[in-house]
Amino acid sequence: RLELSMDIIAxxxxxxxxxxxxxxxxxxxxxxxxxxxxxxxxxxxxCDLARTSGMRLQVRLVKGAYWDGEIKxxxxxxxxxxxxxxxxxxxxxSYIRGAQKMLxxxxxxxxxxxxxxxxxxxxxxxxxGDNKRGFEFQRLYGxxxxxxxxxxxxxxxxxxLYAPVGSYQDLLPYL
Numbered sequence: 001r002l003e004l005s006m007d008i009i010a011x012x013x014x015x016x017x018x019x020x021x022x023x024x025x026x027x028x029x030x031x032x033x034x035x036x037x038x039x040x041x042x043x044x045x046x047c048d049l050a051r052t053s054g055m056r057l058q059v060r061l062v063k064g065a066y067w068d069g070e071i072k073x074x075x076x077x078x079x080x081x082x083x084x085x086x087x088x089x090x091x092x093x094s095y096i097r098g099a100q101k102m103l104x105x106x107x108x109x110x111x112x113x114x115x116x117x118x119x120x121x122x123x124x125x126x127x128x129g130d131n132k133r134g135f136e137f138q139r140l141y142g143x144x145x146x147x148x149x150x151x152x153x154x155x156x157x158x159x160x161l162y163a164p165v166g167s168y169q170d171l172l173p174y175l
Contacts, residue, residue: 002038005030006045013053026110029058034095035067035084043101050108059102060112060138063095065164092120099124106134113137114162116144125155138162 009030016022032042043059050057064070070084085091102111103124113124116139128135136158139148148159 002036002042006042009046010049013049013055013057017053017055023055026056027058028055029060029110029112031060031062031114032098033062033064033066033084034098035064035070035091037083037085039094039098040101043098043105047101047105047109050105056108056110058110058112060114061095061098061102062114063091067091095120096123096127100127103127103135106131111135112160114140116140116147118147121147121151125157132157136160140164 012028016025016028030046032039032046036042043061046057046059064084067084071082071086074082074084085094099111099113102109102113105111111134113121113135115121115124115137121137124135124137125132132155137148137151138160139145139162141161141163148161151157152159
């Protein structure tokens with residue numbers, strides 16, 4: 001479904017860009033799951049789309065919310081390999097590398113880093129260096145309040161809250 005999603009996003013960006021009332025709107029964006037093996041190619045595609053269209057996009061990087069479901073789907077389908085990393089350390093590395101790519105593209109995207117992990121937040125701050133502008137952290141409602149407070153007050157980086165919405169069965173793997 002990734003290719004279809006990227007086609008739809010490209011068409012939406014074209015339509016927004018063509019509408020004089022919407023062309024300067026910076027609120028359109030998407031989430032990228034770092035556990036997906038194609039996450040870096042997706043980041044590159046979205047950054048290129050933002051650059052060529054002239055439309056600023058919001059890009060939310062998450063380690064991955066539905067990893068178990070992706071593994072199960074691949075097993076049931078009998079695929080030879082998984083579309084996701086099967087080791088947490090590979091997902092962690094993918095997340096940091098994705099953050100690095102996104103921070104380098106702050107001229108065309110607004111990076112948003114979903115984490116409640118202090119080590120991950122510290123790594124992103126280190127990657128950002130002295131330029132702690134043009135990105136934000138996001139934390140899941142009910143998690144990471146202390147870290148979020150520290151990031152806002154001591155690092156002067158925006159931290160927003162997000163709350164997934166859906167049925168119990170859809171949200172159980174996420175939460």
